[in-house]
Every structure is written in C-alpha cells, then in structure tokens.
Amino acid sequence: MKRFPGKTMGLLWASLLVCGGAAAAENFEQCKTRLFNQAVAQGVAKSVATEAFDSINYVERVIELDRSQPEFVTTFPSYYSKRVTDWRINKGRELLKQHQPLLTRLEDEYGIPKHYLLAFWGLETNFGSYKGKMPVLSSLATLACDKRRSRYFTGELMTALKLIEREKLSTDAMVGSWAGAMGHTQFMPSAYYRYATDGDNDGLANLWESIPDALTSAANFLNNLGWEPGFRWGREVVLPQNFDYRQSGYSNRQSVSQWRQAGLTRPGDKTLPDSEVSAYVVVPAGHQGPAFLAYPNFRTIMRWNNSEFYAIAVGKLADQIAGGKGLSASLPDLPAYSRDDIMQLQKTLNSKGFDVGKPDGILGPATRAGIRDYQIANDMVADGFPAKQIMQQLKVVQASETSPN
Template sequence: MLRHQILSLTSARSWLAGLSAAALLVAPPAVAQTSAPSEPAFTECLQRIENQAVEAGVSEKTASTVLANAQYLERVIELDRSQPEFTTTFADYLNRRVTEDRISRGRALLSEHRELLDRVTVETGVPAAYLVSFWGLETNFGRYFGKMPVPSSLATLACDPRRSDYFTGELISALKIIDEGAISEEQMEGSWAGAMGHVQFMPSVFLRYAVDADNDQRRDLWNSVADAMMSAGNFLNHLGWKEDYRWGREVVLPDGFNYALADGRRLPLGEWRELGVTDAFGNPLPPEDIEAALVVPAGHEGPAFLAYQNFRVIMGWNRSEFYAIAVGHLADRIAGAGGLKNPPPTDTPNLAREDIEALQLALKEKGYGPGNADGILGPATRAAIRNFQQAKGLIADGYPGAELFRALGIRLKAESGQTPE
C-alpha cells in the first residue's frame, strides 16, 4: 500500500508490520479522539474539496455527484486513531502470512498466469514469484479487497484535521479515477484508508502507476489481473527494482558476532564473508561487491538475513521490515525454495506499548539514554539496549527479549494476566 509518507523503519517495524504502503501508512502516535463534525461542517468541507477538485481538472459532474453521496464514517476515524495494544512478534507475523495454503495457492497462480507474469517481468524486470507474493500478501490473491466505500472513507479523513491535506489529495485522485472511467463510484471499494484493488494502491499511486495491460481502455485493478500485475511491476520498477538480484538471503552468523553491525549499515558481501557470515547452509558467501544490510528481526535466537537493494524497494511499498521479509520469503517459497533453516522462536513474548515505555524508563534510570519514553522501538532505544546488554554480558543484539526485561526487573504486561486479542 502507499509508499511515500511513512515512518522510519525502526519505529514502524513492530506496530505496523502489516500495514501496506500503497494503502498508506503508518499508524500515528496515540491521538485523542475527536468528535464527529456537525453535518453543516462536513458539508462545508466537502464543498471546499469539490471546488479544489474542479480546479484540479475533475469534471463538475463527477465532483458534485460523488461528493454529494459521500458519508461521514465514524468507523474510519476509529481505525485511524487505533493502535494495537500488543505488538506482533516476528514469528507470529511471518507464520500467519507465509502459510502452506498461501504457498500452494501462489504456486498454482504462478502456473495459471505464467504467460502474463512473464510478460510483466520482461517489461518491468520484476520476477513473477515476487508479483504473486505481493498479490498474496495484499489481498490474499484477490479474495479480499476491503468493503469500505472509498469516496466516503477518504472524505471522512479529508475532513478530519489530523491529515486533511494528504487525504484531500487522495480524495481528489479518487475522483479523477472515477472521472476517467476506470471504476464507478458504487464499485470503488477498498480499505478504510482508501487502498484499492488486487494490489491495494492508494488513488495517487493508481494515477501514477496503474497500467491498462489488457488493452480494454480501462485501468482496472479490481477486475483485471493483467492490469493489477502489470501495475505492480510498473510501480516496483519505478521504485528502483534491480532485476539481476533477489531480495536478500538467510544467513548464519558466527559465534561471538558483533550485533552492532545490524544497525542498517550496508557492506559488500565480501566484507560480510570476511566477518564469518555464511549462507543458510554454512557455505561461504560469494566475494562480491553487492551491498547488503544485516537484519535480525527476532534477535540473536531467530533467523538472520542479508538484505539487498530490492529489500529497500519492497519497503518502498510498505515501510515494514516484517512485511519485506514476508514478501521475499513467500516469493522464494512460491518459486520452489524450502522454509527457513532457522525459523523464528515462537515463545517470544508479545510486547505492549507500555512495556516499551517501561523499558525506556528503566534504561534511562540506569544511564543508558534511549531518548523519549514514547513506547516506540526506535534506533535510540535499540542503541541503549545494546549498550546495556554489553555492560551486563548479554548478547548485544538490541532486541527487547524476555532476558532483557528480566535483567531490568520489568514484568511484561502479558505476564500480568493481560493477553493480546
């Protein structure tokens, strides 16, 4: 889902591991609920947007008709303001998304649409298995697009002061899509934030990257698999997809490895090789200049990955480390690869935002400044965790595991009788 207004990787990785960039967005920090606008205020807001839309090139008929039918949806505001009480562990995230059913279905669709997917690969450089993987993660291969009326969802968000400018632009883009005849107002359904179709594009992304691949004179991401796959490939190509490389690879780290290197820095494969990093089977990495960053999403007890440029491209689609790994791993499995050699541990505790806040306060009290106690696991908090772990003789992977909380004397929220829903 959409791509360019997203929080940094480390702050988004836990809570928003599942949100799509084309669909937007990063969940905001906790914000006080706002009351619904009065009917006159909502009407006045829509009139302003109608004027802006016409000035932007939308026909007066489309702008007036669609906005006259737009409804204020309180549920959309609730979802926009909501934050998950507990974070999702990497094991839970990956195992819910890369399933045997999804792998099997993906392989069947790869075969069924091989001619189309090969054409997309030739034109965009994106391999077929990745296209199917995005399709599977976004809408479970077209089984669920979302049921919210997109014009009303976007009108609700556009008339809410928190991100009015952004959603006003998306609403005007949606009106342009209706105006061009790609989809009717009644059929334009999607997510609460306005993401649409097989690959969950936001309206502005649709306008820039959607393609009429089946030559029926419509860019139809709802009913045309050809349009959806070519549009996904076109978008990824413009994000910088490197057709000669994969997304990354699972690796094995040597004993005593310095986990401070898992801080986002990019080193050539040859340098990772010199540091003792091998492939998942224990074989030496190729001594190449391809740059890669080390990712350890579940700490030292979980799998480790070297992520290439295409990993960053995937995160242009959805600014989530978990999501990018899931896309890459699902693509590998659809293409015929086996499972991870070192699956993530399934007994990792779920963390509530208040657990992270308590962690930050405890680190600060002990002189390991993590920045603000905001409940967000950002780079400053991870650096503080590493420093504390080093001082206590723990493996300094910067990961907030149960061992860290025990060392700090913090009882997790989930341990006090509260469990994730």
C-alpha cells in the same frame, strides 16, 4: 463535585456522544462543500464531482481505526507465521502456472521476477480474495475533513476523483481499506494515478476487476521504485558465534564478499557468493531467531511498505513460490509485550542514561540502539532485542527507583 447515579451517567455519556456525532456530521457537510469546490477548481468535471459527493458520507469507524493502536507490539514470529503460510505458497504456485504468459511478459518488460509479483499480490489481498469493503471516497473524505492528516488525504481524495474520470470508474465499485487503498494491489489513489497501467489492452486500468491491469501496475510500480533486475531480495544466513550484533542494521552495509570473510554462511554451512553487492544484516527476532542478509532490492520492497517484517515476508514467500525452502532457523517463542511494556522499558532506559528519545511504546531504531547499549554495559548479547532477561532486569531497576525506601 456533583455526582450522578450510574444510569444517569450512562445516559449523559450517550447524549454527549450523540451530540458529538451530530457536530461532526454538521462540520463534515461544511467540509464536503469546501472539498467539492476544490475538486471542481482543480479540473474535475462538475457532473463527476456532483455524483461522487452525493455518495460520500461521514464514516466514524474510519476515525476510530485511524486513532486506534494495537495493544500489543507484533513480534516477528507472530507476523511471519501469519503471512508466509502453506496456503499462500501453494496458491502462489498454482497462480504461477495459471498466469505464466502474463508474468513472463511482465518480467521481460519490467524486470520484476514472476514470484515476487505473486508474493506482493498474496500479502496485499490474498491474491485478490479480499480487497477491503470500505467506501473509498467516503473514507478519504472523512480523513480529509479530520485535522490530523487533512492535507495528505485531501490530496488523495482529489486524485481519486480524477481517477473516476480517467479510468471511467464506478463510485459504487470503489471499495478498499479504511485508509483508501484500492484493488488487488492496494494502491493509494496517488500510486494508482502515477503507476497504474493497462495490462489487458482495453484502454483502461482497473485494479479491482482486471488481474492483468493489477499485476502490470505492480510491475511498473516496483520498476519505478528502483528494483534491480537480476538480483534477489536477500537471503537467510547463519551468523558466526562471535558475531558482533552492533554490526547489524542498515547503517552497517558492506559487500556480500566482506560478510563472507566475516564468517557469515548460508544455511547448511554453504558459503556466500563472492559478490560486491551491498548488503546488511537484519535480526528481526533477536539472536535466538533467524538472521538475514538484505540486498538493495530489500529496500525497494520497503518503499512499497516501510517494514522490515513485510520485506522479509515478501522475500521468503517469493522464494517458496519459486520452489525454494522455508526458514532454516526456528522461530523463537517470544513474549507478547504490550505498548505499555515497551513505553516503561523506554522510560527506564532513559532514566539509566541510555537515551531512546521520547517514550512512545514503539520498538524503533532508537529503542533498539538503547537496548543494545544497555546489553553491552551489562555483558549481554548485544542484539538490541528486548528479551525476557532484559525486561525482568529493567523492571527490578524501575521498581527500585520508585520504591519509597
């Protein structure tokens, strides 16, 4: 093998990167032409398409962000403490007073309580203080010209171009997330096109500049996602000492009354209501952390963002904006596992007969089920959470399996 001195190798890599960037730019220009023709064929006015595509450029940073994965797996305590903050609670209460007439009208019309709309707004953009800074059209075009999710982002780009016409949007003002989410409520173009609603009666729906438009659109979106008026998101609960954690999770839904009979209570030893509402137990930080009873509106929140952490954060932020209390249970100090740690955990569980599927470093339902089965087999609390004890035991198992002796 031919060897290069360090400086020469550095120059070689630099040259390869430049060449790669040049090739990507060349292919991107070809892709832009194809996308332009597709937009016009779908009914976008040629003048609108021409102006829009003149502003579109390849953004390498978008591809980097699309490919990047966090080194560490986010824990619930870390996620929650960064999102349900005193600042957001106090700001939400301030905005509740400021926008009371608008929020009351939206609650009456769409059935979405005021404090929930504020919680979504707060989590998405810090109540509009940060809406993103990436050029939306360039981001969408870059991803549309990338093979990984080309079909999806091509569709989003076409929809964004139609929005320019329908809502008389300025391409320069269309900034958002690296993936193309836009405005106060971070709608993707498809959600913007379907659910954006004129809330200030100017004939247009501008999710960047108009708070009435943004909040009305959020209320319309949640209503269409299936929000059940008159019901809360869920609540924090206290589990009985003998609780079987195999009964947690979405597949183990039963009525609130049945959970009450099973010994679950509200914090402060208060009884749960006698209700036939369907609910399931969520334990996001293991048996040492808080537990929640999730109602149907919890799943509606997850249709906005498919994350139980997000849904809990929305619910608790909303509760506290409305004057409710914070968490009763303390957040445990959990170790920050890397994705490699979780992948090794998955490999070891598979090798011991606890099938979790292909190791991917993601702590999903299959991995939690595998951990739970391992805990049951080893007389541990079967909460499906990778506590330090489990990680240490499985590291010993893995070391013994790889030992030459």
